[in-house]
Amino acid sequence: MKPKVAFYWCASCGGCEEAVVDLDEKILDVANAVDIVFWPVALDFKEHDVEAMPDGSILASFINGAIRNSDQLKIAKLLRAKSQVVVAFGVCAQLGGIPGLANMSDAKGIFAEVYRDGVAPVRLHRENGHSLSLPEFFDTVVALDRVIDVDYYVPGCPPTPKIIGDALGALLGSNLPPKGTVLAPDQALCEQCPRKDTRPEKLLLKELKRVHQVVADQQTCLLAQGLACLGPATRAGCEAMCIRGNMPCTGCFGPTSRVRDFGAKALSAIASVIDSNDEGEITRILEALPDPVGTFYRYSLPSSLLGRRRME
Amino acid sequence: MIRLTIDGKTTEVERGTTLLHAARFLDIKIPTLCYHPLIKPFAACRLCVVEVKRSWGMELVPSCHVACQEGMEVSTGSSHVLAARRLVLELMLARWPNVPILRKYAAELGLEKPRFASPLRDEREDACILCGLCVRACDEVVGASAISFAERGIGRRVATPFNLESESCIACGACALVCPTSYIKFEAEDHRGKPPEFLLDPNTAIYMPTAQAVPKVPSIDRDSCIHFQTGGCQKCVEVCEPGAVNHKMVDEEIEVEVGQVLVAIGYDTFDPTPMAQYAYGRLDNVYTGLEVERMLNSTGPTGGRVLLKNGKPPRAVGIVHCVGSRDENYHRYCSRVCCMYALKFAHVVKERSGAEIYNFYIDMRAFGKGYEEFYSRVLNEGANVIRGKVAEVVQAGWSKQKEGALLLRCEDTLIGRFREIPVDMVILCNAIEPRRDAEQVGRLFGLSRSPDGFFLERHPKLDPVATMTDGIFVAGCAQGPKDIPDVVAQACAAAARMMATISKGEVEIDPVRAEVMEEYCSGCRVCSALCPYSAISYVAERKVSQVNSALCKGCGTCVAACPSGAMTGYGFTDRQINAELEGVLAV
Ligand SMILES: Cc1cc2nc3c(=O)[nH]c(=O)nc-3n(C[C@H](O)[C@H](O)[C@H](O)COP(=O)(O)OP(=O)(O)OC[C@H]3O[C@@H](n4cnc5c(N)ncnc54)[C@H](O)[C@@H]3O)c2cc1C
Ligand code: SF4
Ligand code: SF4
Ligand code: SF4
Ligand code: FES
Numbered sequence: 001m002k003p004k005v006a007f008y009w010c011a012s013c014g015g016c017e018e019a020v021v022d023l024d025e026k027i028l029d030v031a032n033a034v035d036i037v038f039w040p041v042a043l044d045f046k047e048h049d050v051e052a053m054p055d056g057s058i059l060a061s062f063i064n065g066a067i068r069n070s071d072q073l074k075i076a077k078l079l080r081a082k083s084q085v086v087v088a089f090g091v092c093a094q095l096g097g098i099p100g101l102a103n104m105s106d107a108k109g110i111f112a113e114v115y116r117d118g119v120a121p122v123r124l125h126r127e128n129g130h131s132l133s134l135p136e137f138f139d140t141v142v143a144l145d146r147v148i149d150v151d152y153y154v155p156g157c158p159p160t161p162k163i164i165g166d167a168l169g170a171l172l173g174s175n176l177p178p179k180g181t182v183l184a185p186d187q188a189l190c191e192q193c194p195r196k197d198t199r200p201e202k203l204l205l206k207e208l209k210r211v212h213q214v215v216a217d218q219q220t221c222l223l224a225q226g227l228a229c230l231g232p233a234t235r236a237g238c239e240a241m242c243i244r245g246n247m248p249c250t251g252c253f254g255p256t257s258r259v260r261d262f263g264a265k266a267l268s269a270i271a272s273v274i275d276s277n278d279e280g281e282i283t284r285i286l287e288a289l290p291d292p293v294g295t296f297y298r299y300s301l302p303s304s305l306l307g308r309r310r311m312e
Numbered sequence: 313m314i315r316l317t318i319d320g321k322t323t324e325v326e327r328g329t330t331l332l333h334a335a336r337f338l339d340i341k342i343p344t345l346c347y348h349p350l351i352k353p354f355a356a357c358r359l360c361v362v363e364v365k366r367s368w369g370m371e372l373v374p375s376c377h378v379a380c381q382e383g384m385e386v387s388t389g390s391s392h393v394l395a396a397r398r399l400v401l402e403l404m405l406a407r408w409p410n411v412p413i414l415r416k417y418a419a420e421l422g423l424e425k426p427r428f429a430s431p432l433r434d435e436r437e438d439a440c441i442l443c444g445l446c447v448r449a450c451d452e453v454v455g456a457s458a459i460s461f462a463e464r465g466i467g468r469r470v471a472t473p474f475n476l477e478s479e480s481c482i483a484c485g486a487c488a489l490v491c492p493t494s495y496i497k498f499e500a501e502d503h504r505g506k507p508p509e510f511l512l513d514p515n516t517a518i519y520m521p522t523a524q525a526v527p528k529v530p531s532i533d534r535d536s537c538i539h540f541q542t543g544g545c546q547k548c549v550e551v552c553e554p555g556a557v558n559h560k561m562v563d564e565e566i567e568v569e570v571g572q573v574l575v576a577i578g579y580d581t582f583d584p585t586p587m588a589q590y591a592y593g594r595l596d597n598v599y600t601g602l603e604v605e606r607m608l609n610s611t612g613p614t615g616g617r618v619l620l621k622n623g624k625p626p627r628a629v630g631i632v633h634c635v636g637s638r639d640e641n642y643h644r645y646c647s648r649v650c651c652m653y654a655l656k657f658a659h660v661v662k663e664r665s666g667a668e669i670y671n672f673y674i675d676m677r678a679f680g681k682g683y684e685e686f687y688s689r690v691l692n693e694g695a696n697v698i699r700g701k702v703a704e705v706v707q708a709g710w711s712k713q714k715e716g717a718l719l720l721r722c723e724d725t726l727i728g729r730f731r732e733i734p735v736d737m738v739i740l741c742n743a744i745e746p747r748r749d750a751e752q753v754g755r756l757f758g759l760s761r762s763p764d765g766f767f768l769e770r771h772p773k774l775d776p777v778a779t780m781t782d783g784i785f786v787a788g789c790a791q792g793p794k795d796i797p798d799v800v801a802q803a804c805a806a807a808a809r810m811m812a813t814i815s816k817g818e819v820e821i822d823p824v825r826a827e828v829m830e831e832y833c834s835g836c837r838v839c840s841a842l843c844p845y846s847a848i849s850y851v852a853e854r855k856v857s858q859v860n861s862a863l864c865k866g867c868g869t870c871v872a873a874c875p876s877g878a879m880t881g882y883g884f885t886d887r888q889i890n891a892e893l894e895g896v897l898a899v
Contacts, residue, residue: 188834188876191855196834201850202755202841232836233875256832258877258886269875272838 012065096302103308184237204275455544523611
């Protein structure tokens with residue numbers, strides 16, 4: 001009998017599902033090697049099908065997306081019970097991801113912003129003796145490992161085909177990596193960057209730029225060109241895809257294993273190149289980063305030390 | 313060695329010495345025309361004849377050409393000799409009656425009127441007397457062979473090939489230099505001995521860079537040196553007795569490995585142009601301190617005399633203290649040396665020009681040993697010292713009498729009056745400021761600078777010559793304005809500190825330091841830019857950063873900064889700190 005696997009999406013954009021489909025013909029190898037027992041985006045299995053399975057009968061569940069509502073929480077817990085291994089797939093499940101930026105507000109604030117003066121959704125609606133319910137929309141988005149035990153992490157927004165392939169290989173192989181491993185290299189991206197050698201020994205800048213303000217040179221380290229490239233703080237594994245596309249790294253592979261708070265390290269990497277001791281000048285230079293949370297915590301706000309904004 | 317007798321005096325000379333040289337050693341004068349010490353003898357003019365005793369009688373020989381022989385007996389002033397020389401001159405004067413050198417020798421030989429007249433008579437004073445020195449200099453010395461004798465007999469003359477402008481001539485001027493009649497003239501000016509500020513280039517091909525050059529050795533200007541153009545000449549090599557001239561030397565970059573460095577790069581002086589009220593660069597005869605130092609120098613443009621631009625000595629001189637120092641708009645600090653050098657100027661300028669002296673000061677800072685005494689002395693010499701900051705320097709007026717004079721306006725705070733003082737010259741005692749490249753040098757050696765821009769010592773009292781970077785010391789004005797005695801004392805202290813480490817032979821370092829976990833390092837170099845001690849460098853071969861543990865002070869900056877957590881601090885690893893926190897919080 002082939003090992004059983006499940007895929008599920010929580011608060012995510014669907015890109016991680018797309019990434020699995022993106023495996024091209026390799027998806028057939030996967031389909032040959034395993035039995036997919038649950039994959040709402042592609043196959044018609046229902047929640048009760050999973051409920052009917054014995055505990056631990058699924059080899060691995062790949063859960064992408066952050067936990068933002070009670071429905072996602074319920075299914076995450078269900079899959080945890082039925083699976084031997086749970087993999088947080090993609091940076092939203094790993095660290096909270098882009099949906100995690102909602103932690104700059106809360107449920108009330110978000111509804112006010114989104115529905116303005118329109119009809120806001122209600123959790124429970126009764127009509128003629130019938131009732132309709134919606135899952136609870138949490139105030140705070142959290143990463144998967146805050147609600148269930150997670151065995152492995154596959155980073156990326158979304159994970160690249162190579163990373164997914166390597167992760168599957170590792171899980172199907174005989175030597176399982178230690179629990180808690182992020183299935184990607186444990187060095188920063190600069191290591192894999194084709195532009196690494198062009199970075200000066202002492203990089204000091206008097207000006208930072210935003211991507212729409214320059215046509216970046218194709219060969220030179222982007223940070224050296226004044227673009228806030230987070231490569232020094234971001235885990236390698238993407239093979240510097242963005243850099244090859246002449247765009248700075250935004251940090252979607254998260255930190256290395258030795259770093260507790262990604263944004264703080266990324267911030268320190270960028271701050272370290274600012275060549276000034278003058279408060280006014282520093283403020284002027286930093287005007288090129290009008291959204292520091294969105295820049296440094298774009299994918300990791302829920303798992304940062306602070307976790308969310310304090311609401312008054 | 314060879315023994316011979318000249319005019320009855322016996323002497324010993326080396327083999328190969330000419331009779332002319334031997335006679336000159338004995339201070340016996342022999343006239344010459346076609347001879348030059350740097351050119352091979354040619355014996356064309358026969359003016360240098362002397363009489364040599366031979367077995368067959370007396371023989372007249374040209375002394376410039378004939379070598380001394382054992383036992384020779386020579387007479388340089390016999391009647392035969394003098395008659396022969398007179399005849400030579402008579403024949404030459406017949407053709408070139410007005411050439412000064414011929415007339416001079418003729419007068420020395422008592423020749424009043426030559427007996428002959430020549431149909432080729434040439435009345436010019438600078439006529440060519442066909443001595444051939446120029447031709448031989450160009451050929452033998454320079455190696456250019458641009459000129460030669462053309463034609464023969466009475467048509468003989470010095471010429472370039474086909475009388476055309478010669479392409480071989482390198483315009484070195486050697487021909488003109490040796491020509492005894494100035495028939496060949498070289499139009500370039502001879503700048504030897506003139507101060508370098510009047511020239512764009514060095515004044516000779518081999519020259520002393522400045523009169524007080526250290527080390528005091530000449531250097532060769534490749535562009536003007538004949539040798540580098542023709543491969544010839546090298547006359548400097550011939551005349552240099554210690555054999556120190558070497559044309560093969562080239563500039564080279566030398567790498568020296570050292571363990572300690574003393575940074576003593578000195579200072580720059582403040583440019584007073586932005587202080588428009590002092591008219592520097594706008595009105596004549598307004599000078600900075602350094603310019604006046606140069607003027608007072610005996611090898612300077614005026615030979616040490618105090619002169620105005622029109623060449624006359626000044627009648628009154630104003631000396632302005634604190635220009636750019638103790639000034640909120642420029643430098644807030646005191647430059648420490650200006651008051652004293654201003655008083656030095658007062659003394660020297662008065663002594664050399666007799667001018668009336670006015671010093672304008674804010675406070676008189678005569679703090680050093682013997683300085684207050686010097687101040688009293690200058691006061692006794694009659695310098696007028698006025699306490700007040702000069703407001704402006706202006707043109708004195710337009711009348712003929714006042715032409716060129718300057719007016720200094722200031723408030724005399726001791727008498728509480730506004731004053732206007734007419735002077736001919738104004739000396740601005742401009743501030744000492746950090747060298748313009750102090751920032752780069754500081755970065756190179758990992759030195760911090762105090763707010764005034766000078767390099768910061770480790771501790772003003774306890775460690776005044778060391779810096780925060782081990783092995784790097786500072787001394788002199790690089791550390792702050794000071795006068796020469798203080799510079800020397802500080803430099804000696806720094807040298808002693810360095811010697812102490814050398815004689816000890818080893819250094820002790822703290823065990824707390826940082827190290828790169830190379831397997832995790834991405835080579836992003838965030839750390840190396842931040843290390844305040846320049847302890848981190850990038851290893852290009854392995855593409856990782858590396859900490860030099862002898863330089864690392866264990867400050868931990870890099871450990872906190874490493875964006876991928878690849879840097880660890882011994883004694884303060886994350887595990888250790890987390891364990892400590894857990895311990896503290898477990899209570
Ligand atoms: C107008 C004037 C008059 C003065 N008169 C007096 C006086 O009468 N008596 C007195 O005691 N003091 C006097 N001073 C002060 C005196 O000039 C200084 O105290 C003294 O020169 C400082 O010595 P220093 O060695 O620190 O610096 P400097 O004399 O400036 O020497 C620094 C040297 O370092 C060299 N250097 C710089 N950068 C580098 C580099 N990167 N690599 C290698 N070499 C480098 C420079 O070429 C220079 O030779 C006067 C100063 C001024 C401006
Ligand atoms: S900072 Fe960015 S562009 Fe520069 S070397 Fe690192 S990953 Fe490459
Ligand atoms: S900051 Fe860290 S990753 Fe970057 S070069 Fe230094 S040790 Fe390596
Ligand atoms: S601990 Fe401080 S001194 Fe040592 S290498 Fe790191 S930044 Fe430099
Ligand atoms: S000087 Fe001796 S021959 Fe002319």
